[in-house]
Amino acid sequence: MKVDNELITALIERWRPETHTFHLPIGEATITLEDVQAIWGLRADGRVFTGRDYHDNFPDWTSKCRDLLGWIPDTSTETKQGGLLMTALINQTRMPLGDDLPMYVYIQRARIHALILLGGLILPDTTGCKVPFMWLNGLGDPEEVKNISWGSAALAYLYHYLCEASMDKRKELGGPMMLLQLWAWERMPTLRPAFIGPVVHEPYTPCGARWKGTTQIGNAPRHSVEHYRDQISLIRPGQFIWTPYAHCILPDYCNDVTGCSLCETYLDAKERRPFRQK
Template sequence: MPFGEMSITLDDVSCLLHLPIRGIFWSPQDVTEEVAVELAIDYLEVAASSWAYATRAYLLMLVGSTIFADKTFTLVEARYLLLFTNLDRCSGYSWGATALVTLYRYLGDASMYNCKQLGGYPTLLQCWIHEYFPTVGKRGENWKPADNYGLPRAMRWSYRQGVLKVDDLRPILDELTPADVIWRPFEDHRAWRQFDEICLYRDCLKWGDTVVPYLPDRCLRQFGYRQYVPSPPLDCMMATNIDVDWIGYHQSFIAVIRPTTLTTTPSDVEDGYLE
């Protein structure tokens, strides 16, 4: 943006999708075609008397068509079935981080000129744009925030076909100012999703074999803090203790907020921030 960086954060995922952001990461094993068949037989067996098989099949379809959607749009990786072998453990995963890691990964691909499709959960991206940029794009509104009674915030929006192309949007984005942004759109949603300080964890996030940097210090105004000159981006290729760092997030949280203060003026940034 002409006035600095913005990003989709864990807090955005929590409020838009109501997915848990605390929890463990998942490191799956690769599976061969033979193992995939065995998984399907063991965990998706059709049995009228067993709800567990139907539950696994539904959950596999659900994540495969939303947060894990890839560019095939019709297939789901068999290894994701390993997530649901023990249904009692499902709530222990950080599904919010999952959605964000997957979308970050595909947005990285989409930044390449030869990329024609976007994987991940585009609904998350689209609703994030609707919340933060009220003048960008076309959208329908199902209800006002004050009328919400605990539904995920993404359900506020409905799709409307737009007519603008990429070349039309570029000058619109270039002309945006801080006054055109709703910097903290979810303050009226806190009755249902309280802000969690883990959203200011600065380090790498991972899900499976995908590792991405998560850098809230580069978009502090979205958290109500004065923006300072951020540290250089992380090299996640060098990260070795991501699970440990995630569990011990508090040290990172303190390091992010120590140099700054709360502010109500988004244009109030540290001298030299945009130099």
């Protein structure tokens, strides 16, 4: 799905780092752990995922790639500045796997897919073309991986890059901007693009899946920064959906009310201050 850069720009102009909220005509609103859980199906509760926790002072990344991914990358063409290139990871997924192989081989391939999702969608940096080596340390034990709070990691990353962009500290934007775009479509119908075909939520799937159809994003002048600024400034109370997921039949992992409303996690990437969302 294409990121609507003009929409993202208009939203960034409404972001206030002091409160981590968007200042809108109908009041303050922000993307929360509930949104991340409902849209992408990423768990909110669980073990905190941070770069510091998975950083090694003197790592042997060649051995880690061999053991965890079943592949030793070429340091001259498949790595860059402390990370694996996305193209190299994608190329690895194109190599066929046979049947009846040892289970660890399929787990290694699953880790490669997980790294692609992390670096390309959930936790992308400003380059969007590489995945830090240190994330490999978080994928070592398959049983531990499913207990990580991926939702809070994605939200912290999004908050961080929104703050940086709103204060004009960065020219290149990173973070899960697709998540922000889907949140805006869920909450503010006047900002949605024209879709080819109806937008229908299939029961027991994350809400983000219903936006997978082809859209008319990028057709000027409707999809310009000026257009979105005007639409946001004209939003009235009845045009903001406060409970967009109320009528959706979601799977259990998208509907853990206790997990997304009472969990304790870190949402300040720099100072690592505990954040309790209620």
